[in-house]
Amino acid sequence: MPSNPYSAPTATVADVQITGQQNFGYAGFWRRFLAVLLDSLILAIPFRIFIAGMESWHGSAERLNPLENASDATDIAINVVVIAVSWLYFALMESSKQGATLGKWILGMRVTDEAGNQISFGRATGRYFGKMISSLILGIGYLMQPFTKRKQTLHDLMAGCVVIRTRA
Numbered sequence: 001m002p003s004n005p006y007s008a009p010t011a012t013v014a015d016v017q018i019t020g021q022q023n024f025g026y027a028g029f030w031r032r033f034l035a036v037l038l039d040s041l042i043l044a045i046p047f048r049i050f051i052a053g054m055e056s057w058h059g060s061a062e063r064l065n066p067l068e069n070a071s072d073a074t075d076i077a078i079n080v081v082v083i084a085v086s087w088l089y090f091a092l093m094e095s096s097k098q099g100a101t102l103g104k105w106i107l108g109m110r111v112t113d114e115a116g117n118q119i120s121f122g123r124a125t126g127r128y129f130g131k132m133i134s135s136l137i138l139g140i141g142y143l144m145q146p147f148t149k150r151k152q153t154l155h156d157l158m159a160g161c162v163v164i165r166t167r168a
Contacts, residue, residue: 026151038103091124108167130155
């Protein structure tokens with residue numbers, strides 16, 4: 001069946017130059033894995049400081065009122081802050097003009113929509129929370145990446161994103 005002559009042609013990431021940079025294709029599994037490790041190290045420093053402060057505060061609060069179980073509240077506060085800061089780090093950086101977290105930027109990658117455009121904060125947020133689904137069932141959502149045409153993980157597919165290389 002012939003294609004609709006009234007529809008606009010769609011560009012693929014391979015056809016698009018992003019912010020004057022040449023696109024070197026889709027980012028592979030190991031490059032993306034290293035970027036996640038770098039981002040984890042970058043986030044681990046402030047998280048460690050925050051957790052140490054919360055544990056110190058919890059210890060002094062427990063000495064003031066040993067009958068009150070502040071441990072659960074402290075653990076909940078730590079988890080909420082870690083999730084919120086991680087979400088903001090990934091969503092704000094990936095939706096910025098740079099289109100990458102520090103780890104992705106260092107390794108020459110960028111997150112775009114399927115047409116090669118900058119993604120919105122909402123799309124970056126969906127991609128971040130989609131990573132939780134990608135992690136389920138032994139991380140199959142991540143492990144499928146090398147086997148897809150555009151090297152997309154499950155959360156990339158859910159958010160309509162691709163990760164491209166901006167350097168060889």
